[in-house]
Amino acid sequence: MRIGIDLGGTKTEAMLMAPDGSKVARLRVPTPSGNYQANLDMLVDLVTHMDKTAGCRCPVGIAMPGAVSATTGLVKNANSTWLIGQPLPLDLQKRLGHRVRFANDADCFALSEAHDGAGARHQTVFGVILGTGVGGGLVVNTRLVSGPNAITGEWGHTPLPWMTRDEYPGPLCYCGKHGCIETWCSGPALAADHTRITSTTLSPEQIVEQAGAGNTDALATLNRHTSRLARALAMVINILDPHIIVLGGGLSELEHLYPAIAADLPQHVFSDTVETQVVKNTHGASSGIRGAAWLWPADAVAD
Template sequence: MVQIGLDIGGTKIVGAVFAPNGEKQAQRTQPTPSSYEDFLSACRTLSRELAEETKMTGPLGVCFPGGIDYQAGTAEVANIPYLNGKLVLRDLEKSLEREVRFQNDANCIALAESHDGAGQGARSVLGITLSTGVGSGYIVDGKVINGANGLAGEIGHLPLPFREPEDGPVVDCFCGQKGCIEKSICGGALSRLYAFMTGRQAKPEEIAALASTGDSGARAVLDRYYEVVAKAMIAALHSFDPEVIVVTGGLSNLSALFDEVPKRWGKYCVVKNPKTRFLKAAHGPLASLRGASLLWKEGM
């Protein structure tokens, strides 16, 4: 059975059909409309076009970049506010005349990595998106674990464990707390750490470029950043103990991240030599779409 997914974004909606082996058979894009009615209609158009092109039948998976209430069938998406409070799952099923499952995008990325990405073959995979924010999803035996509140695997709003003054400024988080993991390891946190340690301003990619040319200040900042990420991963190891942690997002391009973090996390862990593998994601920008398409795979 082919697998179809829709990826809802703030500026565009992308739909694709994949063969069971992961090969993409068709892809279509629509700009994200400005009203709920037009949103449903854009999703219907994408689904119809893809169905005509590939003779696809059957249900469809959708991923949203926000919080989902799986029991109510609603999504909270900050940059598409007209979705908030709507019975989006029911309305999509009615509009598309197909059964629909939906998930948060970080969960879809984790699912894709678990199914045919870096976590393939592992029974438990925590997928972490490390970019301007921190999203994560927890997959066990090929299934997304949502939990009672859609929070399973969401380490971003736990406090950073074992924090020391050298780990950089403690800043307010949108969740209402201070010192969350998200605000300690996201791209903005790396820039804050750089400013804190050097007195200068730089974006994460500029810090990485400086470090690669041998700049001692940038190297020291990245060294500390890897220590902070190792502390953050302890929250994941002690809560979920996954066989594999897969990292995607802009900061996964820091080439030393995948050697340096596991070198450091043992000293914060009650098990001094954790077996968890810490890996760069194998899927590129289509990971969330691939994950959405897998929401109906056999056995889920």
């Protein structure tokens, strides 16, 4: 059995997973925001609890915000800012041994969906998170792809392709650049775009509701968002040519996205046909924690 942990900014969840991918036990606790040492204690407590449930020491995978620098071993790029600059892998290794693996939460989402989710039986899977932020992960033959900079799939921090005159230079991103895909395609970006154009503040859910009722401003907002998302995904297809793209995060629940993206992609993909499917995820909010557990192979044994 394996332990998967989804380390979030407000909550952290652990799951004991059977070899066939089924859930044996699950536990969710509040994340002690702003306190690195308390985060360490929480993670150790969760692993200890799951070990007792399993009756043995299990390998542990952790889905985390940001990534671990291959150069320094320190956490970087995390929106849970109290983790940045901390030696999380080393500190947990001291307390749990060499049985802990880490990956970005979007990578874990992609890995879960590639193993036995919407991307199963596809050779290359690009997993997309569309939520508070925009992230991604790449899986080839059910193996997570990780490069020397530990940023594979960070398409959210590339510029929106084929910007129109009205879009340039784009909103300011927290990374310091203008026009990142995250500032156009995330949930907050969808709401901000509606406010910018209409001077009306609505949540993404309210925008969708009003669009369904025929509100022309809301419909126009969704059309702009879909166009931008299609352009951004076309860039991914032009570079990686994945067999399937799986959408996750809160915005993946918007059913209008899928036919609209399929209709827009051919305008931007450098091919006479677009065979890449863009589909909704299978495991929903469980994908991150399941993908964390899948970081270990089937024959993994904890030290």
